[in-house]
Amino acid sequence: MESLHSIILTLVTFLPAIGGVLILLIPRRDRDIKVFALVISLLAFVASLHLPVHLHRNQPGFQFEIDNVWVTSPNIHYHMGIDGISVWLIVLTTFLTPLCVLISWTSVHDRVKEFFILLLLLETALIGVFTALDLFLFYFFWEATLIPMALLIGMYGHGRKVYAAVKYFLFTMIASVFMLAAIIWLYAKTGSFDFTVIQTAIHNGAVPGFASASLWLFLGFFVAFAVKVPLFPLHTWLPDAHVEAPTAGSVLLAGVLLKMGTYGLLRFNLGLFPEQAHRNAPWIMILALIGIIYGALVSLVQPNMKKLIAYSSVSHLGFVVLGIFSFTTAGLNGAVFVMLAHGVATGGLFMLAGILYERRHTYLISDFGGLATPMPQYAMFFLITVLASVGLPLMNGFIGEFLVLSGAFQARPIYGILAATGVIWSAGYLLWMYQRVFYGQVTHDVNKTLPDLNLREKTALAPIAVAALVMGVAPLVWLAAIDPAVQATLASFPQTLAKVVGQ
């Protein structure tokens, strides 16, 4: 078991990439490639389950650590490790990828081989982002997510796919260069890329010139993460990318890629620069609030189903940022939980939208109506996912938003009040969309004969529905691991408030 513990992170991270490379060797028989990709992504999921099962919940610090020298000069380490926050993000990634493979089974028919190679490479890069504890390694994986995602959008998307892919690429690339500059500055002053080493050095005041540079360093990291989240007003790439991306791309984009940003804020902006985080919290929280309300209002008027879901992501991710910068246990716990819940629910919504697109080749809400009649099972899955996303009690969306709101209230009541309107808005736009698509008479004749879900689609959607319910009913399974990690992050903050949940 000991030996497995020391390699499990490497295994989980690189298993998909190895699979991707092996696909190169498989001849172009689409079916074989799909089955192989599914098997690999399922194996990665099973392997990743080892992590939460064997994670010692109350043990502080990082676990399953691997720390090998990668390059001696500069001092780069292959340093990986996880805590109660990153473990769930890894499982979220490995959970969504097999579903992405299933959902792309028939919708991708051109250049199938490249598609699944890119998907698996993307999975490795995503897991790597959540496991890396060396800032260089982190940046390495961070940048490595760029090309596969941009190619997935640009090659397999629709409409203005090239514009969307290039916009996505340039936004993230330019923003992350600032993070690189900040990382190198830290390395130049501390001689290490190691997260814990740098954190200790900053904490002990052993970094020369840190006091004057800390604001710029904070902003360097912040810009890179804020673009990814995306925080208002840096969100403009997201609707384009989402609408034009293929379904699997949208699922991973909303489900995991956006969380790279919030994870980064939590781990690095709070972990390395607590004082600056505290000082800059007011305007960041205001931006988050604007994001919540603006995203919701724009969603309300979207004629395009996918764009509606995309803007709802802007709104939901606003909750995450609000929770993170409330610096309360409840707020941070809630933020992490919203990340997971949003990954499941919005991932599910994009899968559902994709299923509809495969049948009708349109995302326009006005092209549908009364779909509950020809597609009852589809309507049921859609309803479950919508309710999860809305935040109905006993569904996963509720727990996270409730915790974030209570955290926001503790930080400053007006923030809580404003953010709470976001919950109402989200009920509005999602349920209204649901009503227009599913209820009433079938308005278009073509829709009368739409086939309901087939077995493959049901297999892809069932895990989403189950996860949304289980996470809503038994959130403590997740929170029990998240809470100690959140406590550790908050330990460096002055006004930590009472624990709300936990053991």
Added chain:
Amino acid sequence: MTITSILHFLPALQLPLAIQAPPVEDYLRILPELILSIFGMIVMVVDPLLDEESHHKPLGAIALIGTLAALASTFLMAGHPGTAFTGMVRVDSFSVFFHVLVIAIAAVVILSSYEYMAVQRIRAGEYYGLILFCTVGMALMSSAVELVLIFIALEISSISSYVLAGFRRRDAASSESSLKYFLLGSFATAFFLYGVALMFGATGSTNISAIRESLTAGHHDLLPYVASALMFIGLGFKVASAPFHVWTPDVYEGAPAPVVGLMSTGPKAAAFAVLLRVLIETKAPGWFWLVWVSAALSMTLGNLGALVQSNVKRMLAYSSIAHAGYLLAAFAANPDLGTSPAMFYTAAYAAMNVGAFAVVSHFANVGEKYVTLEDYAGLGKKSPVLAATFTFFLMSLIGIPITGGFFAKFYVLNAVLKSGLNGLAIILVINSALGAYYYLRIIVMMYMQESRSEVPVTAVPPAASLAIATCILATLYLGVFPGRVLDFTTQSARQLAHDPVTTLSLRQ
């Protein structure tokens, strides 16, 4: 009057002439150059004996064997560190590094020319001979520690490359390229020579160690500054750094694509080696702002120029100007920090750029007809492997992880920031973001556009595949396991700056 009586006067003339034959080790220290020259001559001799139609293949094979033998002989050379031929040549880990680099470049270029020559119907056996002679010059540039010998080596490599640029004789652009390169190139080397003369005037020597002693002794007047600036102009031309870059797009556009792969990496690496030697070892004054301004200009002008190009060869020409700028940024850094990243960068740049041009030269097809950006539309569908390969090299040129280009840029930025050159670092960062755009245009073209015209894509022949595979492996190796190469360059840099004459431990 006997010979001995003439020799009697020589010491008075300060001519360091040893009449007895140099020891055998001296020949071992220039063994790669000797082997390359011998094989170059074999190519020239065998050429007329062969049948006109089919003579490319054996000549290419001979040239390839020559480079491989030379590559193997660098081990022997590395085993005998020290100076040779009365202090004209020095073997240290620095020169070994550049020997291996330029000879490897030549080998890969020969491989990528192997079928190209037949496709383009270029009938000239001296092509391979010239590549070998060019390599002799480049290799010698990195081990010469005598300004006059450096100049001769520079001329050997330059004159060969002038001729190589004009090899597509049926195409006017190629002749134009050759003539332009020749005229401007000889103009630039004249500047270098003038600088050498002034340096001799200022210090009384053309030997680098002697110059260093003289310059560190103090009391500079204006002369060394002028000499440094003039030498920088000459070398700036060779590395295509702004404002001496204007020739680059025209020459690269006209010259045969494999030759551009050579020209844009080999002579550049060698010229950078000379620049490093002259800059670090002599501790010449007045370099800093020259290099700083040239670096900033090259990055910016190179990237801005590349943004508007529709011809892939021209685009890569501008990109090579930008990359020269990134490299010079490392020179502007504190030598203790900047030398090793600069060396690493030359290697990474060589791997990715030779590879990119190998793809371009295969794709260009007969008469280099298909070189515009539109021609690449839909390549991802027509030839997935070729497109994926090209994407990989472009990713490295952008600086995306798991490629050598990523680490190279990272090390340079690291050195620049550590030296406190925040202004230059900001310019570098902005430029690398800017640069991403035009490389991305090619990727977008290949994968996200439908092919509009009938562009034939032939299967990649074996030798070219081997060349491309070598470049991929090298780029990947530098991107995933940069440690060994980096240790080597760090050690070379330390030797260069602190104890240039003492022996070295190469084996690690």
